[in-house]
Amino acid sequence: MPLSTIGFTKTTAENFFGRLQSAGVKKVIDVRLNNTSQLAGFAKSNDLAFFLEAIGGMGYVHQPLLAPDPDMFKAFKKEKGDWTIFKDQFMGLMSERKIESKFNADMFEEACLLCSENLPHECHRSLVADYLNSRWGGVLKVKHL
Template sequence: MGVPLYTIGFTQTTAAHFFTRLKTAGVTKVIDIRLHNSSQLAGFAKSEDLAWFLKSLGGIDYAHHPLLAPTDDILKAFKKEKGDWGQFQSRFLNLMTERKVETRFKAEDFDGACLLCSEATPHHCHRRLLSEYLNDKWGQTLKVTHL
């Protein structure tokens, strides 16, 4: 059956749609994998506000794991310098390998959890890369759904 893991981005959506998707899916914990989670630009997804909204609106726990985020250098090369997606992907996956993230967590840690980042869709997003990386390392144990 697999360990259910969800992913979601908060941009280009309303708070109502964002929180409804989480509640409807049955998410029990949001794992914030943004490097910086306290920017005023994040709106309702600013770390302290997000943790309160999640608990109050859905009884959902919140954790921030920047270990699962790209470095500032990797982000800058891709976003600000309009870098190549293939290069971002390669650098991010190499970083996850260097950090050995698959040994620092277990699949069960992600049971019913949702990986959060800012990107509206998973196509060019590190949440998809991370979920695929972990699933590969853990023998396809995760049943990933992008919300």
């Protein structure tokens, strides 16, 4: 089951939406804690939902349950925390929230997890994909756009 991930910083709107279209994404699942970011105007929640539908016929849903809590996010991003500590804390939070039982794999088919980070290697969207895949027996075929 294909699942993509994407970040919107350090890219243009043309490149961002083009990558989504080329990957065959049908729905974007926004995993940001705050989906009204000013980092890129096209990525604010209402604008993003409009552009996704208008440009590619894609759906949009915000899932803050798949985001770190505010204190965890602040410690890592704003206070330049350690990735390993953040990763362990966030994986624990997803387990505590039991996100694998609140969603099913079908909801992620042809979807794309969205957050702000340009690259996936130190981004919580990758952790969400890894966590769910580990709980669902590896059914998600994850591709980072």
